[in-house]
Amino acid sequence: MPKWVPVVVIIALILVGMFLTNPGMDTYAGWVAGEAITRLDDPEIVEYLQRHGPQAVAEVSKRNNFYLVSTYETKIEGVRIKAVGFFGIVVPYGISGI
Numbered sequence: 633m634p635k636w637v638p639v640v641v642i643i644a645l646i647l648v649g650m651f652l653t654n655p656g657m658d659t660y661a662g663w664v665a666g667e668a669i670t671r672l673d674d675p676e677i678v679e680y681l682q683r684h685g686p687q688a689v690a691e692v693s694k695r696n697n698f699y700l701v702s703t704y705e706t707k708i709e710g711v712r713i714k715a716v717g718f719f720g721i722v723v724p725y726g727i728s729g730i
Contacts (some may be wrong), residue, residue, distance in 0.1 A: 650700040655717035657695050660704045661686035665721040
């Protein structure tokens with residue numbers, strides 16, 4: 633068996649794992665409604681997120697699905713939250729307008 637076959641198999645397994653664990657909008661909305669609240673300084677936005685929860689976040693968010701990863705952008709009352717999701721987790725890379 634050629635030496636490159638195990639490498640190809642490992643890469644294929646990683647890509648399949650990324651595809652199967654690509655977080656959806658519900659995962660992202662739950663993250664914003666929970667985790668992002670701790671990063672925001674605006675009490676009005678925090679109260680809004682606590683009162684309306686993930687459903688409100690999903691309504692004002694945009695998801696770009698690239699099948700292995702997804703990018704998200706949310707705009708709530710002048711605050712823009714950008715994040716990327718992969719392997720079932722959400723990682724913020726920009727919170728502006730605070």
